[in-house]
Amino acid sequence: MTIAPVASATNARPLVSIRDVSKQFANGTIAIRGVDLDLREAEFVSLLGPSGCGKSTLLRIIAGLGAPSAGTVDWPTSAHDASGEAHPDLGFVFQDPTLMPWANALKNTMLPLTLAAVSKNEAEERAAEMLALVGLKGFEKSYPRELSGGMKMRVSIARALVTHPKILLMDEPFAALDEITRHKLNDDLLGLWWQNRFTAVFVTHSVFESVYLSQRIVVMAARPGRVMADLQNDAPYPRDALFRTSADYAHLCRAASETLKRAIAA
Amino acid sequence: MTSSATTSVPHDGTDAEARPVSAEERRILGLPASSWPGIIAPVVIGIIALTAWELTVRIKGIPHYILPGPILIVQTLWNDWATLSESLLITLRITFAALIAAIAVGVSLAIIFTQSKWLEKSLFPYAVILQVTPVVSIAPLIIIWVGDINLSLLICAWIVAFFPILSNTILGLNSADHNLINLFQLYRASRWQTLRYLRLPAALPYFLGGLKISGGLALIGAVVAEFVAGTGGSASGLAYRILESGYRLQIPRMFAALLLISLSGIAIFFLTSWIAHLALRHWHESAVRREN
Structure with missing residues (x-):
């Protein structure tokens, strides 16, 4: 059980291919710069970083809410309309329930x-x-x-x-909930993912949440927002309360935490 | 080991307990016991004031063409009911026709304005001008131009009533949750779908707030226009009865007509409040009863 950088060579076509994406807001702020990222089918990815690192902006760009200032987001396996615009099957969960x-x-x-x-x-x-x-x-x-x-x-x-949907995008969905409810929802989310095999992209600023949930942790840093590390977390599923209290989990959290610390310092 | 994640998601007790539990309150005549003081107190004050009024008129011997007592007013209302009810009907008809026209035009304009910023920018100032110009000052013109007296009264009442509905509905249509708008974009909702499923429901509380104001204003507009028309000798609504009674020094009848106008206003207020309550009781803060 290790946390290690993702091996870059993968043969399968990715679900989403993000190439050199930057976003600059009208007021001049650079939210993200030069992000390269491939999201594969049925994987659980966390975007981890401090506030202001552009992880939510990146998520919204993937969702098609707001175009990038530069770079491309491709959906090689999704349907495209006559004008070449992709129509991916996606679901989005906001920070608030937004009902x-x-x-x-x-x-x-x-x-x-x-x-x-x-x-x-x-x-x-x-x-x-x-x-x-x-x-x-x-x-x-x-x-x-x-x-x-x-x-x-x-x-x-x-x-x-x-x-x-083929992909579920979540923008810090459980940040406002108490810890007991959050743990419960984490478990249930994993259950849903395990059963339905969609690609899950989970934005969070919690190292513990990202390690608990995901196979892959994309560590981001702020000013400007950029990807600093792409970690593989190969702890086996299903993960449950036992995993949460295991020494492995603590070890993985420490490793991810140190990567995040280095990323922020860099 | 595999069971916990692969079986369907279980209920969590902590969440389910958060459901509101409706506490049974003692009811008297169908109303909760706690709401009775709020009804009794103003009624008592009203009875005291009316008694004082009646006594003052009798003890001081104030002639009825200066100030009639409440009993005489009610008697007059009873005796002149044939004339007064006819006038009441005319006034109410104009009021409600104006209110319905205000809703139709106000809501339609609001929808058009929120679909096109340019239309809003070019037309909204004129709606404001229409609103700020006192209706008394344009009523004579309208009566001259339109010819038909009922239609002119309707137009006057409509001018007074439509603005709150227009401005409130615009505010409501623009106040839909930003994230929900994003969600609709995400699912490629058409303009019509966004309007129907998001903007209109979001605007409903604002519209109903405007309706409450406009209901009263429609009555005021109708009465004011009747006054203007009444001085010209035409029209036959309640305001005309007041004018007429004034000329003839039938002050009890004047009060009776006044009473009917007030009662109509109160009835309209309760009607619009009731509609608002029915429409919003399930979800909007303003209509939801809270236990704490």
């Missing part, structure tokens, strides 16, 4: 299907299924204000997964 307060859990989960003009019956069925999968069976008719922070996040995840 529609006027709609109940089921309606919120259905949203991506409603927007894709899926018939109401089918959409309801699939949304109910997905809600059950995130542990919210029986809460379909509950409004967001009736749900706790953790449950709202579960609805948000159900909504992101209801289309069965």
